[in-house]
Amino acid sequence: MKIVTLEKFVEKSLEFSTLNLINECFSENRPCLGDESELAMRVIAMDHENVISHAAMYIRSMRIDDYTFKGSIIGDVVVSRNYRGRGLCKIMLDVLNSFNFELKIEHSFLFAYEPKIYLSCGYRNLTNEIKFFDSNCNEWKKFVYKGGLHKQIGNSKLPDGVIDFCGKVY
Template sequence: MKLIRTALTNLPRDIAIQTQALLRNAYRDDPEPEYNYGPQLPDVVVLLLDGNFIAGHLAAYTRDVTIDTAPATIGLIGGVAVAETHRLQGHARAMVAEAHRYFVTRAIAFSVLFAASPAIYRSSGYRDMTNTTRFMDHDGTWKDLVYRDSMVAELANAHWPSRPLDLCGPTV
C-alpha cells in the first residue's frame, strides 16, 4: 500500500479514470456522472494505491472562512472513499492523517468535514461540531443551520470556538 498526495490536475489519465470509478461507486446516490469536487478544486488529493489499483481517495481543501466575525483559514475534507475490498483496515484514517500533515504545513489549525458515517473519523481526532454553519447550498441559496454530522479536528494548540461559522461558499 502506498499513499500519494498530489494536485488533482497532476493525475495521469489512467489514474484519474480509476479514481472517478472509485468515487462513482462510493457515491452511487449522486446523480452526477462524475464526482463533483465543487466550484473550488481541492488543494490536493490523497490516493491509496495497492499496486496499480486505486483503493482510496480523499480531497483536501483550504478555505478562508469567518468564525463569528473573525477571519480564519480552515482545512476541509471531502470525497473520502475506500474500495470495498480495502475497508476496515485503517486506510481512511491513514488518508486523513496525510491530509492533516498537509494542513499543518500550511499552518492550518482546524480541519472540518461533513460525515456520512461520523464514527469513522473519531479515531482521527474529530468530534461533533455544534456551530451554526452558513454555506451555499447546491441550488445557490444560502443556508444557516447546525449541520448534522459536521465534525472538527483541532490540529494545533488551539481550541475550536463554538461560534457561528461562515464557510463563505459551499460545503465539500
C-alpha cells in the same frame, strides 16, 4: 499498496478511476470532483494500478463573527469495499492532517455519513451552525449538519457561533 499525494490529476485514467470509486461508494452520482481552485491535496491509495481509496483537502478562509481563520474541508473520503477495515482512512487523514499542520491551518472540517469512523483520527462532533453555499440550489443556507466533524489543528479553540464557510462544503 502505495500512497500517492497529488495537487491535481495529471493522468486522465487516474482521475477516471478515482471518480468511479467515489461513485461506487456514494449513493448519488457525482459528475466531477471538487473545485480544483481550492484543492490543496488529494491522497490516493493504490493496489497495483487500482485506486482503492481517496480523500481530498480544500483550503479557504472562514469566519465566526470577527474571528477569521484558515480552515480545511476534507471531502470525498472513500475506501473500496474490498479494502475497508484495514486502516486506509486513518492513513489518508494522517497524511492530510500533517499537511494541515505544515500549512498552519487552524481548524479542519469533515462532513460524514458515518461520523464514528473519524473519531479515532481526532475529529469531534461539530455543534456550531454553519453557513455555506449550496451549489445545487444556487443559494446560501444555514444549519447544523448531524454528520459534521471538527478537528482543532492550531492553538485557537473554535468559538461558539455560526461558522461562515465562505463557499460550498465538500
